[in-house]
Amino acid sequence: MASVTLEKINKVFGSTHIIKDVDLQIGDGEFVVFVGPSGCGKSTLLRLIAGLESITDGELSIAGGVVNDLPPRERGVGMVFQSYALYPHMTVYENMAFGLKLAKTAKDTIEQRVMATARILQLEELLHRKPKELSGGQRQRVAMGRAMAREPRILLFDEPLSNLDASLRVQMRNEIARLHHRLGSTMVYVTHDQVEAMTLADKIVVLRDGRIEQVGSPQTLYQQPATRFVAGFIGSPTMNFMPAQLVRGDANGCRVTAPGLGELTLPQDAGGLPHGSGLTLGVRPEHLRLAEADGENSFEIVNVEYLGNEVYVYLEPKAGETLLIHRSEASDRWQTGQRVALIPDLAHVHLFDDADHALEIAAARRVA
Amino acid sequence: MNQYQLIKLAKRVGLYALIAVVLVYAVFPFYYAVITSLKPSGELFRVDFWLSSLDFGNYAQIFTQKSFVRAILNSIVVSLSVVAIALLLGITASYALGRVRFRGRTTVMLTILGVSMFPQVAVLSGLFEVIRALNLYNNPGGLILSYTIFTLPFTVWVLTTFMRQLPMELEEAAIMDGATPWVTITKVFLPLMWPAMATTGLLAFIAAWNEFLFALTFTLTDDQRTVPVAIALISGGSQHELPWGPIMAASVTVTVPLVVLVMIFQRRIVSGLTAGAVKG
Numbered sequence: 001m002a003s004v005t006l007e008k009i010n011k012v013f014g015s016t017h018i019i020k021d022v023d024l025q026i027g028d029g030e031f032v033v034f035v036g037p038s039g040c041g042k043s044t045l046l047r048l049i050a051g052l053e054s055i056t057d058g059e060l061s062i063a064g065g066v067v068n069d070l071p072p073r074e075r076g077v078g079m080v081f082q083s084y085a086l087y088p089h090m091t092v093y094e095n096m097a098f099g100l101k102l103a104k105t106a107k108d109t110i111e112q113r114v115m116a117t118a119r120i121l122q123l124e125e126l127l128h129r130k131p132k133e134l135s136g137g138q139r140q141r142v143a144m145g146r147a148m149a150r151e152p153r154i155l156l157f158d159e160p161l162s163n164l165d166a167s168l169r170v171q172m173r174n175e176i177a178r179l180h181h182r183l184g185s186t187m188v189y190v191t192h193d194q195v196e197a198m199t200l201a202d203k204i205v206v207l208r209d210g211r212i213e214q215v216g217s218p219q220t221l222y223q224q225p226a227t228r229f230v231a232g233f234i235g236s237p238t239m240n241f242m243p244a245q246l247v248r249g250d251a252n253g254c255r256v257t258a259p260g261l262g263e264l265t266l267p268q269d270a271g272g273l274p275h276g277s278g279l280t281l282g283v284r285p286e287h288l289r290l291a292e293a294d295g296e297n298s299f300e301i302v303n304v305e306y307l308g309n310e311v312y313v314y315l316e317p318k319a320g321e322t323l324l325i326h327r328s329e330a331s332d333r334w335q336t337g338q339r340v341a342l343i344p345d346l347a348h349v350h351l352f353d354d355a356d357h358a359l360e361i362a363a364a365r366r367v368a
Numbered sequence: 369m370n371q372y373q374l375i376k377l378a379k380r381v382g383l384y385a386l387i388a389v390v391l392v393y394a395v396f397p398f399y400y401a402v403i404t405s406l407k408p409s410g411e412l413f414r415v416d417f418w419l420s421s422l423d424f425g426n427y428a429q430i431f432t433q434k435s436f437v438r439a440i441l442n443s444i445v446v447s448l449s450v451v452a453i454a455l456l457l458g459i460t461a462s463y464a465l466g467r468v469r470f471r472g473r474t475t476v477m478l479t480i481l482g483v484s485m486f487p488q489v490a491v492l493s494g495l496f497e498v499i500r501a502l503n504l505y506n507n508p509g510g511l512i513l514s515y516t517i518f519t520l521p522f523t524v525w526v527l528t529t530f531m532r533q534l535p536m537e538l539e540e541a542a543i544m545d546g547a548t549p550w551v552t553i554t555k556v557f558l559p560l561m562w563p564a565m566a567t568t569g570l571l572a573f574i575a576a577w578n579e580f581l582f583a584l585t586f587t588l589t590d591d592q593r594t595v596p597v598a599i600a601l602i603s604g605g606s607q608h609e610l611p612w613g614p615i616m617a618a619s620v621t622v623t624v625p626l627v628v629l630v631m632i633f634q635r636r637i638v639s640g641l642t643a644g645a646v647k648g
Contacts, residue, residue: 086541098555102551
């Protein structure tokens with residue numbers, strides 16, 4: 001168990017700058033998830049922490065000591081790979097004992113540690129099997145066991161669930177969460193799946209093009225996304241974005257107008273922006289209400305998806321290509337082809353400026 | 369019987385006839401050598417397609433010759449050494465060429481391929497000088513050296529393509545477990561590379577076992593010769609007589625181990641070769 005500190009970490013491959021000035025503090029025992037679209041550098045960042053890639057510039061410390069030049073085995077990290085990468089010719093026991101053997105651990109200590117790990121992961125029955133005789137979920141557990149057996153200070157996961165089918169993924173997700181509770185060790189987890197990120201993390205790090213977009217708890221990221229990118233990335237179905245214009249704004253709030261929705265009074269502080277500046281309105285699908293079409297406020301329903309516990313209604317946007325989505329509890333009131341009015345829940349509307357940064361809730365409102 | 373069935377039958381017969389032709393073409397010379405080796409010397413020149421009597425005289429004759437037995441031992445030592453050295457160097461080289469990124473990697477690979485294209489005769493005189501300089505003339509060491517030179521390119525190529533197919537994450541997992549490159553090669557990669565090792569090892573063995581030109585050129589005395597040369601130098605009672613019986617007996621004797629080896633490893637040869645070639 002240990003904390004990790006990244007200070008101005010950079011990674012350059014040839015002429016491509018993959019990781020740009022990443023600063024991050026990972027606390028002792030925290031479960032941190034790196035999330036982002038493919039190619040954003042999240043796996044590279046994990047490999048930098050693991051020591052599989054060299055750090056071009058910056059400082060990485062684990063438990064207070066700088067580890068930039070230490071090989072992986074001396075950093076006290078264990079890693080679970082996407083393809084599990086189990087040694088195919090070794091039994092489960094040998095797979096888990098390999099690292100301990102290389103560290104010249106005493107034989108009975110090895111046995112003790114492997115058995116203890118196997119008990120935690122319920123692998124006792126499988127210890128004498130080869131990886132090819134195991135199911136996907138079992139292989140996944142062995143891969144975790146191998147990383148855990150050496151009792152690393154930090155456990156790293158590189159998209160560990162992406163090779164599993166959907167139902168098994170949910171099950172393993174739960175097991176990993178419970179494992180973290182039980183072990184209390186620091187874990188860093190990479191995924192492109194925002195659901196995994198939301199469900200597992202104490203702290204989510206959203207990466208984009210090698211930079212940190214936002215760091216925060218799942219709640220913070222969902223309720224107060226700092227940028228339009230985070231707002232669109234976290235949450236499923238994704239947030240609806242509509243163009244809007246600032247009518248007037250002061251420290252107490254602002255009024256904006258959006259095509260179709262008319263003029264809205266919002267609690268955001270738009271004090272610094274000139275009147276008439278272009279904004280983006282963001283509303284989550286569950287923060288929209290549908291009503292009978294009302295003059296300008298009239299959107300055509302293009303599709304209705306019934307999911308049992310909830311219904312997604314897709315609407316033709318006034319601008320752009322992306323369909324607007326409304327989500328509600330099951331109701332069969334709405335049909336394709338109908339025209340409806342959209343009423344956003346004003347307390348949960350997000351506003352982004354032309355640089356895609358979120359406008360903060362006005363100070364006066366926050367106090368109240 | 370209708371026409372369709374007739375055509376089917378004709379195709380069948382044609383197929384088996386073709387197989388028979390190929391089989392006879394491939395196996396007959398060896399079969400005839402076996403038969404000849406089992407004939408008494410008086411009947412040597414009577415053409416027989418079946419074995420009429422068993423006579424192990426020829427075998428007795430060659431195995432009582434000390435030089436022939438010695439030649440077999442030399443061949444075994446030389447071939448096994450070549451296989452061992454080629455595999456050791458091949459596996460380490462293939463790790464470097466397949467796994468380590470460095471400048472000029474492709475150049476090195478192409479150079480290795482280029483070396484294997486020279487005909488033996490082209491390097492014979494140069495190699496002779498090298499072997500003289502190294503004081504390995506008339507010594508199995510000289511043969512081991514020269515055979516390894518010719519075996520290594522193929523070994524390195526096949527093992528490199530095979531090594532490249534092993535997933536990168538496997539090596540990284542080993543690194544995370546604290547393995548050095550040598551441990552990774554011996555404990556993780558080697559057990560997975562047995563098919564490729566068996567293939568290349570066997571081919572190296574066959575090449576070294578059958579090689580004639582170098583063996584003839586780089587040895588002088590009977591006690592340093594390998595089997596192919598020893599067979600060629602078996603002489604009869606006078607210079608006008610070629611002792612076919614003993615020659616055939618010797619040939620059969622040295623071919624049988626190869627046949628057995630190939631039969632043991634044939635599955636692996638096929639899987640190893642295609643694994644290296646197709647998926648590479």
